Amino acid sequence: MTIHDFNRGPFPARVRIALAELGLQDKVRFVEVNLRTGAHKRPEFLAKNYSGTLPVLELADGAFIAECTAITEYLDHLGDRPRLTGTTARERGVIHMMNKRAEIEFLDPISVYFHHATPGLGPDVELYQNAEWGERMRDKALRGARYFDEVLSQRPNVAGETFSMADITVVAAFIFADIVKLTIPSHLGHLHAWHDRMSARPSVQGWRDMGRSDR
Ligand SMILES: N[C@@H](CCC(=O)N[C@@H](CS(=O)(=O)O)C(=O)NCC(=O)O)C(=O)O
Numbered sequence: 231m232t233i234h235d236f237n238r239g240p241f242p243a244r245v246r247i248a249l250a251e252l253g254l255q256d257k258v259r260f261v262e263v264n265l266r267t268g269a270h271k272r273p274e275f276l277a278k279n280y281s282g283t284l285p286v287l288e289l290a291d292g293a294f295i296a297e298c299t300a301i302t303e304y305l306d307h308l309g310d311r312p313r314l315t316g317t318t319a320r321e322r323g324v325i326h327m328m329n330k331r332a333e334i335e336f337l338d339p340i341s342v343y344f345h346h347a348t349p350g351l352g353p354d355v356e357l358y359q360n361a362e363w364g365e366r367m368r369d370k371a372l373r374g375a376r377y378f379d380e381v382l383s384q385r386p387n388v389a390g391e392t393f394s395m396a397d398i399t400v401v402a403a404f405i406f407a408d409i410v411k412l413t414i415p416s417h418l419g420h421l422h423a424w425h426d427r428m429s430a431r432p433s434v435q436g437w438r439d440m441g442r443s444d445r
Contacts, residue, residue, distance in 0.1 A: 231258045234278060235285035236265050237438065240337070240406040242285045244298040245305075246440045247398045248314060250433035252305055260441035268355045298402075299329060302395050314395040321389075325396050328381075328389040332399035335374035340406040342367035348410055368412060371403070379418035386424075393431075401428050 235242035237260065249255045263269050263284055271282045279286045279296040287295040287304065295301050306312045316322035347364025350356040378400055381388060388396040404425055407414055414421065428434050 231290065232261055232288040233258050233285050234261045234263050234275075234288065236263055237441070239265070239284060240341075240402045240409065241283070241298050243405050243437045244398050244402045245285050245287070245301050246437035247401065247433045248302045248305055248395065250436060250440065251314060251393075251398075251431075252309065254305055254308065255440050258441070265351050265355065268351075271355065298399075299333075299395065302398070306395070314393075314398070316389075316394065325389040325394045328396035329394075329399050332374075332378070332388065332396055332403065335377060336371055337399055337403040337406060339367040339371035339374065340403055340410060340412060343371065343412070344406065344410050371407070371412065372415070374403075375414050375418055375421060379421035382424045383420040386427075388424075397428060401425070401434055 233242075233245060235245070246255075249258060263275065265284065269275060270279075270284060276282050278288065278294045281296060283296065285296075285298065285301065287301045289295070295304055303315055306314045311317065314325075316325045343364045344350055345356055345364070346359045347361045347368065350359070378388065385391065387393050388400050404414065406412075414425075416422065
């Protein structure tokens with residue numbers, strides 16, 4: 231399998247962390263796509279992913295799977311038993327809901343803030359920006375952080391008792407928050423305690439070095 235990605239990106243981090251959690255990191259090779267030159271918006275890349283985003287998983291038969299959630303679902307079902315997306319109908323439903331909520335309420339708003347209220351990927355890529363909209367999304371992300379702090383005051387992981395794809399998505403929100411220097415308020419103690427636990431996982435510690443030949 232080939233993964234077209236950007237080795238510092240928060241969304242690629244979601245798939246890299248999933249690969250490590252599933253022990254699949256040696257089954258893939260990475261192809262770096264330089265977002266800062268706009269390579270992901272050119273026809274040859276759009277043919278891989280209409281949405282022009284990373285990561286994209288390329289299968290041996292030439293098929294392309296984009297969208298981090300879809301890629302994680304695919305990877306999680308390569309083994310004998312899913313470990314990140316749930317095994318029972320109830321687990322799968324709750325994990326899907328909390329993963330989507332992590333995108334809608336936390337990770338995606340930070341991404342919009344990055345693209346609209348900061349220089350983002352630079353003028354060659356950010357062809358339209360609306361700083362007010364970006365700031366509103368920043369505020370939405372901070373509301374999302376408060377929500378997940380409340381969730382994590384009631385249970386050890388984002389979607390319940392065990393680690394799942396939904397935890398990885400909230401970890402990616404922290405990665406993006408760090409990139410844009412968005413401070414997650416220190417009084418959100420349950421969220422920060424959870425993040426400290428996540429940060430101790432080898433998959434979270436090692437995602438940046440995955441696929442590097444010099445390591
Ligand atoms: N919904 C997509 C979003 C992916 C996404 O936004 N990826 C970023 C990569 S990174 O910023 O996380 O490195 C991207 O392609 N951004 C390029 C752009 O938005 O122009 C997913 O879940 O895969």
